[in-house]
Amino acid sequence: xxxxxxxxxxxxxxxxxxxxxxxxxxxxxxxxxxxxxxxxxxxxxxxxxxxxxxxxxxxxxxxxxxxxxxxxxxxxxxxxxxxxxxxxxxxxxxxxxxxxxxxxxxxxxxxxxxxxxxxxxxxxxxxxxxxxxxxxxxxxxxxxxxxxxxxxxxxxxxxxxxxxxxxxxxxxxxxxxxxxxxxxxxxxxxxxxxxxxxxxxxxxxxxxxxxxxxx
Amino acid sequence: xxxxxxxxxxxxxxxxxxxxxxxxxxxxxxxxxxxxxxxxxxxxxxxxxxxxxxxxxxxxxxxxxxxxxxxxxxxxxxxxxxxxxxxxxxxxxxxxxxxxxxxxxxxxxxxxxxxxxxxxxxxxxxxxxxxxxxxxxxxxxxxxxxxxxxxxxxxxxxxxxxxxxxxxxxxxxxxxxxxxxxxxxxxxxxxxxxxxxxxxxxxxxxxxxxxxxxxxxxxxxxxxxxxxxxxxxxxxxxxxxxxxxxxxxxxx
Numbered sequence: 001x002x003x004x005x006x007x008x009x010x011x012x013x014x015x016x017x018x019x020x021x022x023x024x025x026x027x028x029x030x031x032x033x034x035x036x037x038x039x040x041x042x043x044x045x046x047x048x049x050x051x052x053x054x055x056x057x058x059x060x061x062x063x064x065x066x067x068x069x070x071x072x073x074x075x076x077x078x079x080x081x082x083x084x085x086x087x088x089x090x091x092x093x094x095x096x097x098x099x100x101x102x103x104x105x106x107x108x109x110x111x112x113x114x115x116x117x118x119x120x121x122x123x124x125x126x127x128x129x130x131x132x133x134x135x136x137x138x139x140x141x142x143x144x145x146x147x148x149x150x151x152x153x154x155x156x157x158x159x160x161x162x163x164x165x166x167x168x169x170x171x172x173x174x175x176x177x178x179x180x181x182x183x184x185x186x187x188x189x190x191x192x193x194x195x196x197x198x199x200x201x202x203x204x205x206x207x208x209x210x211x212x213x214x215x
Numbered sequence: 216x217x218x219x220x221x222x223x224x225x226x227x228x229x230x231x232x233x234x235x236x237x238x239x240x241x242x243x244x245x246x247x248x249x250x251x252x253x254x255x256x257x258x259x260x261x262x263x264x265x266x267x268x269x270x271x272x273x274x275x276x277x278x279x280x281x282x283x284x285x286x287x288x289x290x291x292x293x294x295x296x297x298x299x300x301x302x303x304x305x306x307x308x309x310x311x312x313x314x315x316x317x318x319x320x321x322x323x324x325x326x327x328x329x330x331x332x333x334x335x336x337x338x339x340x341x342x343x344x345x346x347x348x349x350x351x352x353x354x355x356x357x358x359x360x361x362x363x364x365x366x367x368x369x370x371x372x373x374x375x376x377x378x379x380x381x382x383x384x385x386x387x388x389x390x391x392x393x394x395x396x397x398x399x400x401x402x403x404x405x406x407x408x409x410x411x412x413x414x415x416x417x418x419x420x421x422x423x424x425x426x427x428x429x430x431x432x433x434x435x436x437x438x439x440x441x442x443x444x445x446x447x448x449x450x451x452x453x454x455x456x457x458x459x460x461x462x463x464x465x466x467x
Contacts, residue, residue: 052324052364065316069323071290076316091310094278097286097295104288105268107323112331130343131350141462149267 004061005030009049011038013212015170016070016111017056018205022166023074025201027081071107071167075100078163087162095158102156102164109145113138114171117178136178140185147186154195165196173206219300220277221245224265226252227430229391230289230330234272236387236425237296240306249429253454255461290326293384294319306383314379321377321385324361325392332357333392336399341448342455355400362396362406365389369408375415382416390416391426397438 006024008031010017024031036046042053050057050068057068063080067073078088089095117135120128146168149156156164172193175182182190196202223238223245225231238245250256250271258269266273266287274292278284279299286292297307308314336358339350365377374380377389393413396403403410416422426432437443 051368052328052361065313067316067320069320069327071323071327072316072320075319079311092279092298094280094282094284097284097291097298100294101286101288101291104290104323104326107327108288108290108331109268111327116335124349126349128347128349130345131347134338137463145268 003030005032006062007032007034007059009034009036009046009055009057011036011041011055013209013214014055015114015173016054018170018173018209019070019167020056020058020073020077021209022169022202022205023077023087023163025205026087026163026166026199027077029077029081069107070111071103074103074163074167087166089158089162099157099162099164103167106164106167109142110168110171113142114174118174122177136180139178139180143180143182143186143189146192147189150188150192155192161196161199165192166202169193169196169202169206170209173209217279217299218277219243219245222248222275223428224248224250224262224271224273224275225429226250226271227428227432228252228271229395230270231272232391232426232428232432233289233388234274234292234296235428236390236422237293237306237384239421239425240382240387240419241296241300242421243296243300247429252458255458258461288326290322290388293322293388297384304381306381306387308379308383317378318383318385322388324364325385325388329358329361329365329389329392332361333395333399333401336401338455340400341398342452344452344456351400358396358399358401359405362393362401362409365393365412366406366409369412375412382419386412386416387422390422391432394426394432395434395438398434398444 006029008017008020008024010021010033012035021031021033036055040046041055047053049059049066052068054068056070056073057066058073059066065076067076079091082088089099113135117132117139120132120135153159155161172182182193197206221238221243223234225234225247226249235247250262252271256262257266257271262273263269265275265285268287270287272289272292273285273287274295275283275285286295298310301307308318332354336351336354339347339354343350368377369375376382377385390413393403393409394417403413437447
């Protein structure tokens with residue numbers, strides 16, 4: 001029986017939902033996107049989908065599940081729909097756990113701090129020098145960790161492209177906002193991102209995202 | 216189930232005690248290697264081999280293939296422990312079930328939301344070299360918003376735990392942070408369901424044992440004594456700032 005489309009709630013070019021979109025495309029899963037306006041994101045009916053009032057969230061009519069943390073969504077999608085481990089690893093293998101580790105690093109180490117950097121550089125009306133510096137510095141620190149780890153590797157886990165790699169892509173699409181030149185400062189990290197960007201699926205998604213209007 | 220050969224690299228922090236609490240809940244033997252954050256031990260080469268991100272907790276174990284596995288990120292360590300060592304699902308649910316995915320959802324909520332935001336509230340309220348009122352308010356309020364999500368969710372929970380009928384790694388992941396709410400400038404009295412949950416968790420014998428690793432967990436007592444809080448914050452401020460300078464130099 002063909003799969004029913006998975007509904008993903010998102011918001012224009014906002015980075016976290018794109019992680020899920022890339023994954024859905026890589027797995028060739030049908031989906032529909034529903035834009036959630038920030039004015040109503042913390043109100044009903046959306047908070048019945050996600051009590052935390054954030055995107056992404058998904059509703060999967062094939063299983064009846066609703067999930068709303070991007071990390072948990074990614075794990076759910078690969079465990080449910082990537083049975084052949086195209087972009088994941090055999091359940092219970094060492095690589096299976098290492099991929100989870102890097103996904104956790106992405107959601108707890110990259111996302112929150114890159115997000116705060118966006119706030120202090122582009123959204124907060126008042127310039128707060130020390131807070132801005134704090135989060136830009138953290139972007140560089142996290143990037144340094146990845147760059148060093150990737151010195152002798154093509155991908156993060158098991159020498160193959162996986163969901164762990166792609167989860168880092170969206171936040172790195174806005175580096176010019178911070179005037180950080182990845183190619184110059186973090187060449188291995190940059191090469192790893194470029195390697196992923198050349199995948200036709202990912203190139204298409206990035207192109208699509210670039211046309212989404214900012215509010 | 217193969218024999219565990221676990222070493223936990225940790226410090227007395229909300230993230231560190233997640234792992235010792237889970238290990239105690241599962242009744243697993245483990246060695247403890249205390250990492251001295253005040254001396255920046257977590258940035259030494261031998262430790263970066265285990266965790267290139269230079270943070271605690273980290274864990275090593277003999278994997279099923281006989282090789283050593285090195286893991287960092289508290290969330291994935293918790294997932295590892297239950298997947299390998301919780302066949303009876305004492306603090307987890309069987310893979311593929313609704314409760315399994317919902318547990319992961321709340322686990323990620325803690326690791327991507329509560330932890331980082333409450334951590335920023337700690338930074339601006341306790342450790343930052345200068346007082347930035349906006350920074351303090353922003354992160355205290357965001358932490359309160361996240362606590363409100365937890366409080367509302369727990370109000371609807373029949374068991375009093377985050378998912379299903381039992382305490383899971385999602386609850387364990389939150390506990391050390393919620394127990395330290397006052398340190399971040401959040402008043403737990405605002406959140407009666409969360410407060411009751413914190414006490415329910417604290418009454419578990421395994422949690423009581425696990426929270427004192429690698430040294431006594433004293434934050435709840437400390438928060439009752441204003442002068443001691445100030446003194447402790449001054450000390451922490453000193454080594455956090457030293458660590459920040461070292462980070463800037465080493466770029467890790």
